Amino acid sequence: MKYFIETLTSNSKSVEVSEEFNYFGKLIGSWEFDYTDHNISCSTKGEWHFSWVLEGMAIQDVIILPSRETKTEIPHPLTEYGTTLRVYNPATHVWDIAYCYTGKIIRLEARKQDNMIVLTNIDDNKKKWVFIKIEDNTFHWQNITVKDDGGWHINADLYAVRIQ
Known part of the structure; x- marks a missing residue:
């Protein structure tokens, strides 16, 4: 397993990713967050971990809802454990x-x-994930649906704070 982790992860971005297009670089590290789903009026705490991978040409993350620290035996309505590969x-x-x-x-x-x-869904361009703001130690993310009039319906808000 050691060789897999060593060959997957990278210490930094590739020189081919110019600063102009380094949209996600500030996310590298670990975050805890508060997540609110507005459609079902439910909230939970979560964790999100980001790393450069594939010789710095991609960023991979793992998102965990609810966080491992707050997870209980009873399944939470917002349970999700996923990974994103951004190339x-x-x-x-x-x-x-x-x-x-x-x-x-x-x-x-x-x-x-x-x-x-x-981030626009390839199969349904009315579904989007939006990083509203990314700072050094905080970020705000939303899951939105574009309404017929062009306005946004906010399905969920996520407010994160860096832990590492």
Whole structure:
């Protein structure tokens, strides 16, 4: 297993990922967060861990809801354990993304819009994940659906704080 981790992870990004397109670099590390699903009026605490992988051309993460610290024997309605692989495409300057969790794979593309990073579902462009703000030690993420009038319905909010 040691060789797998050594060959998968990278200490830094590739030089091919210019700072202009290094959208996710500030996320490298570990975070704890508060997650609220507005559709079912439910909240939980979670954890999210990010690392450079594949010689620094990609970022992989693991998201855990509820966090391992707060998980109980009784299943929480917001239980999810998933991984995302964000691969930078130097030809298009777009991040190609696959999010995987039990029984599902969601494909997205990430682009900058104003000061936000918008991840759009390839199969349904009305479904988006948006990093509203990424700071050194905090970030705000939303799961949104674009309404017919172009407005956003916020399905969920996530507020994270760096722990490492």
